[in-house]
Amino acid sequence: GGIITQTPKFLIGQEGQKLTLKCQQNFNHDTMYWYRQDSGKGLRLIYYSITENDLQKGDLSEGYDASREKKSSFSLTVTSAQKNEMAVFLCASCRDWVNYAEQFFGPGTRLTVL
Amino acid sequence: QQQVRQSPQSLTVWEGETAILNCSYENSAFDYFPWYQQFPGEGPALLIAIRSVSDKKEDGRFTIFFNKREKKLSLHITDSQPGDSATYFCAAVATGGNNKLTFGQGTILSVIP
Numbered sequence: 001g002g003i004i005t006q007t008p009k010f011l012i013g014q015e016g017q018k019l020t021l022k023c024q025q026n027f028n029h030d031t032m033y034w035y036r037q038d039s040g041k042g043l044r045l046i047y048y049s050i051t052e053n054d055l056q057k058g059d060l061s062e063g064y065d066a067s068r069e070k071k072s073s074f075s076l077t078v079t080s081a082q083k084n085e086m087a088v089f090l091c092a093s094c095r096d097w098v099n100y101a102e103q104f105f106g107p108g109t110r111l112t113v114l
Numbered sequence: 115q116q117q118v119r120q121s122p123q124s125l126t127v128w129e130g131e132t133a134i135l136n137c138s139y140e141n142s143a144f145d146y147f148p149w150y151q152q153f154p155g156e157g158p159a160l161l162i163a164i165r166s167v168s169d170k171k172e173d174g175r176f177t178i179f180f181n182k183r184e185k186k187l188s189l190h191i192t193d194s195q196p197g198d199s200a201t202y203f204c205a206a207v208a209t210g211g212n213n214k215l216t217f218g219q220g221t222i223l224s225v226i227p
Binding site for chain 2: 004031040041042043044045048090092094096097098100101102103104105106107108
């Protein structure tokens with residue numbers, strides 16, 4: 001078994017601020033993901049990393065940067081927080097990119113922008 | 115363009131009833147359909163999944179019915195329990211290419227004791 005840890009659990013920012021969210025996994029998985037969850041809109045893929053040192057844009061990458069520092073960690077940066085923005089950012093990992101493998105999710109970081 | 119759609123947006127059932135959650139998709143290349151269950155304050159967790167070569171997958175009180183011709187599937191939760199109250203996401207992936215899931219918008223299920 002393993003676990004995905006996301007920090008911080010709650011993040012409050014100001015409009016225009018640069019904010020960084022962190023994710024750590026101890027599954028020893030190759031592939032990691034960042035999703036954004038908005039109420040009524042499901043999960044949308046922001047960035048993913050197939051292996052260490054790889055970075056790929058998802059469907060919602062504009063306004064975000066990501067960094068795969070090492071195999072176990074994947075960070076997401078909101079480059080300029082938007083006023084009244086509220087969303088949950090979910091990190092996930094899986095064993096394999098090519099063949100379907102279960103994606104395991106962290107508990108999320110809840111962002112509020114004032 | 116919403117490639118995976120779920121209905122209803124929210125559903126309330128009494129304890130002991132069967133809850134039926136619906137999902138449809140557009141991309142014919144999708145061939146694997148996991149359902150995720152999410153409790154408040156937690157991340158989604160895999161509940162049950164079906165491959166497109168099957169028309170039914172059962173796991174305890176949870177059953178997926180799959181209709182490839184109509185591109186529709188449904189999750190049936192029999193003998194619903196208050197502990198089943200959660201948000202359920204239908205997802206789809208075209209295996210053999212990449213492990214990129216497309217999620218529906220979710221169904222919020224409430225089970226009243």
